[in-house]
Amino acid sequence: MTQTHPKVELHLHLEGAAPPAFIRGLAAEKKMDISGIFDERGNYSYTDFWQFLKVYEAATETLKIPEDYHRLTLAVLEESAASGVIYSETFLSPDFCGGRDVGAWREYLHAIREAADLAEKRDGIILRGIVTAIRHFGPEKSKETALCAAETAGDWLVGFGLAGDEKMGKPKDFAWSFDAAREAGLRLTAHAGEWGGPESVRDAICDLGIERVGHGVRAIEDLALVDEIAEKGIVLEVCPGSNIALGLYPGWRTHPIHRLRERGVKVTVSTDDPPFFHTTMAREYQMLAEAFDWDDGVFEEIAKTSLAAAFCDEATREAVAKRLSE
Numbered sequence: 001m002t003q004t005h006p007k008v009e010l011h012l013h014l015e016g017a018a019p020p021a022f023i024r025g026l027a028a029e030k031k032m033d034i035s036g037i038f039d040e041r042g043n044y045s046y047t048d049f050w051q052f053l054k055v056y057e058a059a060t061e062t063l064k065i066p067e068d069y070h071r072l073t074l075a076v077l078e079e080s081a082a083s084g085v086i087y088s089e090t091f092l093s094p095d096f097c098g099g100r101d102v103g104a105w106r107e108y109l110h111a112i113r114e115a116a117d118l119a120e121k122r123d124g125i126i127l128r129g130i131v132t133a134i135r136h137f138g139p140e141k142s143k144e145t146a147l148c149a150a151e152t153a154g155d156w157l158v159g160f161g162l163a164g165d166e167k168m169g170k171p172k173d174f175a176w177s178f179d180a181a182r183e184a185g186l187r188l189t190a191h192a193g194e195w196g197g198p199e200s201v202r203d204a205i206c207d208l209g210i211e212r213v214g215h216g217v218r219a220i221e222d223l224a225l226v227d228e229i230a231e232k233g234i235v236l237e238v239c240p241g242s243n244i245a246l247g248l249y250p251g252w253r254t255h256p257i258h259r260l261r262e263r264g265v266k267v268t269v270s271t272d273d274p275p276f277f278h279t280t281m282a283r284e285y286q287m288l289a290e291a292f293d294w295d296d297g298v299f300e301e302i303a304k305t306s307l308a309a310a311f312c313d314e315a316t317r318e319a320v321a322k323r324l325s326e
């Protein structure tokens with residue numbers, strides 16, 4: 001069930017989803033020595049959050065040109081499709097793709113879209129993009145990122161978000177960028193309530209006008225906020241395996257996704273940076289089924305909630321809905 005069940009994923013960083021074998025191959029081609037970031041079985045290896053960031057950075061250093069992103073997209077979607085994902089949204093950053101230059105960004109985006117089209121034909125998986133500003137690069141750079149997003153907004157580039165170090169600055173510092181993205185027709189999400197507490201979730205919702213929250217799980221520390229999120233119908237992009245791998249919660253049974261769902265919050269399930277957390281969508285489903293005794297009905301409901309919260313156009317949503325009900 002967990003492998004073949006059709007899945008919808010809303011929170012995936014393209015670089016963070018890079019299979020280690022793909023990165024190793026790319027590094028070898030470019031004569032870069034990054035052997036230190038892998039364990040003896042060839043998986044990404046780190047012991048704490050700070051080392052994780054270093055390993056992540058070293059792996060993504062190998063991605064330099066649009067062609068690398070084309071190949072990356074194909075490799076990532078192959079993995080997602082193997083896990084039963086039929087629709088996916090991925091975070092893309094003009095900061096890493098062309099240094100926030102609109103012309104260069106268009107070339108990267110073109111390469112990624114071409115690969116997504118190929119993967120759709122090959123594996124039947126549909127991909128859409130969400131541009132994310134990087135919080136720790138600051139509000140000024142996020143404005144350039146928002147302009148890149150606004151210039152390329154359309155049927156494929158459908159959303160705008162905020163990722164990066166949650167402890168840097170406040171959501172309201174990025175309000176200008178979110179307003180510009182909204183005016184360009186982009187739908188909005190932001191990372192909050194992962195490293196920041198419930199107040200970071202409240203601020204992101206109030207100051208940025210987002211309809212989805214990346215993680216948002218620490219809202220559980222403030223039940224009034226949980227009720228507000230449920231009432232407003234705000235969707236949480238929950239990534240349990242990521243939270244557990246980074247030590248936010250000691251194990252699956254203590255993860256708040258079940259309590260959030262029981263209290264009426266629209267929760268979805270995603271992998272964030274799957275190979276870095278040694279997970280896949282199939283594994284997330286498996287672990288949730290074991291931890292909370294979730295049956296097929298729960299996972300079907302989660303897939304429907306995810307699809308309803310997807311940023312794609314209605315024709316795409318209908319096509320995916322058909323496949324969910326097959």
Ligand SMILES: [Zn+2]
Nearest residue numbers: 163191214272
């Ligand atoms: Zn994330």
